[in-house]
Amino acid sequence: MAEITLRKARTIIAKTLAKGRDMGLKPLSVIILDAGGNVKAFEREDGASNLRFQMAHGKAYGALGVGQGSRYLMNRAEKQPYFTAGLGTVFGNILPVPGGVLVRDRKGAIIGAVGVTGDTSDNDEIAAMAGIEAAGFTGDPG
Template sequence: MNISLKKARIIIRKALEAGAAAEMKPLSVVVVDAGGHVIAFERSDGASPGRFDVALGKAYGCVMLGMTGSAQRDRAEAQAYFVGAMNGLFGGRFVPVPGGVLVRGKDGAVIGAVGVTGDSSENDAVAALAGIDAAGFVGEA
């Protein structure tokens, strides 16, 4: 099972709608496949242009390590050397904080990840989960 472009667009639209409904700051949302490749990205009006890299870093870390953003944060707090080493291996391409959410198919396999940035990391994760749920997938934050 893969995340189609149609489903990625649903994830993004619903995540942005959830953020707006909760009066979050302008969000940016990226959806990646199981290899960390971008399927789709969108940035709300007013979101800073650097948010693409932050959103991608959140999602990329999830798929590369098979860990949620919150699990990466917890691991960084307990074993900073591990996260530092892993980020070095991946060229500094991941951001180990909430807002990176694994996407699982109905069989439980990881099929990609969503990265949301713009508000608090915890709110970013809430918006990501709303989008993932709306697309019919299971999110793990």
């Protein structure tokens, strides 16, 4: 199984931030988690507001925890808010809005997740997908 190396994590971050700049987004923060939920890399653009680490982490960590992108978590929260509340109790810091994208290798195995925050959740997700694809992986937003 492939893994997200530090080099690949840095590529994801650089390309995610570049996509954000190309789209004219607000300052972004990007976190990369490995398959075990450990932080591989994080960057916060100048001008990004505080708590962005926690928000990016919550998107990516929640996605890994359920094996679905955070868009799935948002849809589930809208239909079953008690489910999401329970996940928060079990996992701790999760943020059920788009911007948490699973990273899959060429065989489809989950090898980590990316969390992006700073602009609208939909734009965060678009930027994350660009970074993941630039590193040669497949993004799964849920």
